[in-house]
Amino acid sequence: MSFDxxxxxxxxxxxxxxxxxxLVRRLAQDGHDVLAAPRGTLDLTRQAEVEAWVxxxxxxxVVIAAARVGGIAANAARPVDFLHDNLxxxxxxxxxxxxxxxxxxxxxxxxxxxPRLAAQPMAEEALLTGPLEPTNQWYAIAxxxxxxxxxxxxxxxxxxxxxxxxxxxxxxGDNYDxxxxxxxxxxxxxxxxxxxxxxxxxxxxxxxxxxxEFMHVDDLADALVFLLEHYSAAEHINVGTGQEVTIADVAxxxxxxxxxxxxxxxxxxxxxxxxxxxxDSSRLLGLGWRPRIGLREGLADAYRAFQAHDGVRLG
Numbered sequence: 001m002s003f004d005x006x007x008x009x010x011x012x013x014x015x016x017x018x019x020x021x022x023l024v025r026r027l028a029q030d031g032h033d034v035l036a037a038p039r040g041t042l043d044l045t046r047q048a049e050v051e052a053w054v055x056x057x058x059x060x061x062v063v064i065a066a067a068r069v070g071g072i073a074a075n076a077a078r079p080v081d082f083l084h085d086n087l088x089x090x091x092x093x094x095x096x097x098x099x100x101x102x103x104x105x106x107x108x109x110x111x112x113x114x115p116r117l118a119a120q121p122m123a124e125e126a127l128l129t130g131p132l133e134p135t136n137q138w139y140a141i142a143x144x145x146x147x148x149x150x151x152x153x154x155x156x157x158x159x160x161x162x163x164x165x166x167x168x169x170x171x172x173g174d175n176y177d178x179x180x181x182x183x184x185x186x187x188x189x190x191x192x193x194x195x196x197x198x199x200x201x202x203x204x205x206x207x208x209x210x211x212x213e214f215m216h217v218d219d220l221a222d223a224l225v226f227l228l229e230h231y232s233a234a235e236h237i238n239v240g241t242g243q244e245v246t247i248a249d250v251a252x253x254x255x256x257x258x259x260x261x262x263x264x265x266x267x268x269x270x271x272x273x274x275x276x277x278x279x280d281s282s283r284l285l286g287l288g289w290r291p292r293i294g295l296r297e298g299l300a301d302a303y304r305a306f307q308a309h310d311g312v313r314l315g
Contacts, residue, residue, distance in 0.1 A: 012024055046092070071183070109146060111165055124236055133274045164236065183247060191251075201262050214298070
C-alpha cells in the first residue's frame, strides 16, 4: 500500500521529546506541514484539553510519540506515573483522533513490551506469551494497552491505526540525568565526567554482560515516515537494527568516543534488567527499509549533541 503524506496536516504528539523532535526534523526535510502544541498549552493526560485541541487543529495524521519515559531506577521509583500517565496519553489522543476522523495514526510502543525471557530475536508474535521484565513492567503494560487500543479502533471502526515498536534509542535530545536516563546517555555523561576529573575508572551499573540493540533516533524517524507511507495492518511492527552489543562493549566504545581511557568498574548491586533484548525486524526490513547510522557514528553524534546541550536534559 501507499499513503501519500503530501499536503497532510501532521501532528507529532510529544514533538519536544527525543523521538518527536527527530520525527519533526525528518518530516520537515520533505516539506510536510507539522503541527505542534505550544509548550505548556496542552496536557495530554487531560481528556477535555486533548479533544479541544484536536478539534480546533484538525490534523490528518497523528503520531503518538508522547510518553512518560525513564530508565530502570525511574520505573522502580514511580510505577503509578509510568502506568497511569501513559494509559491516559494514548487513550486521550486516540479517542480525539477517532472523533475527528484522522486519516492515519501511528502509535509508538517499546521493545520492553515483550516477555523477559522471550526467544531471541523477539518477533512480533512473542507479545503476551510470558511474564514481563519486572523493572519496567509498568511502562510495558501501558504500551501493550496502547497497541491493543489501536488494534481495537481498527477492528471496531475501520480506522487506519498502526503501531511500531522501536528498539533502544539514543541521540540528540536525550535525557542525561544519571538516575532517570537510559544506558547510553548515562554512560556518555559518566565518561565525560570521569575524563574531565582525570579519574582512573568509571562505574557502570550492573555486570556489563546484558546484550542490547541500539538505534540512533534519526534512523527511527526515517523508519516511521516509511511506515506511515507504506504500512497498514493490525499487527504491530518492530523497528530495530538487527545488531546487538554488550553493555560493557558499548561502555568501552563510548569511552573511546569521548576520550576517556580509564578502566570500567561494574556495580553489580545495580540491576541488569533483561539479559538479552534483540528485536526481529525482518518484517520491516522485508518492506525495503534499512538503517543508515552505525553505532560508533551514532555515538559520536550523540556526544556532539551532549556537548552542545542540544535539547539534552541533565536532571
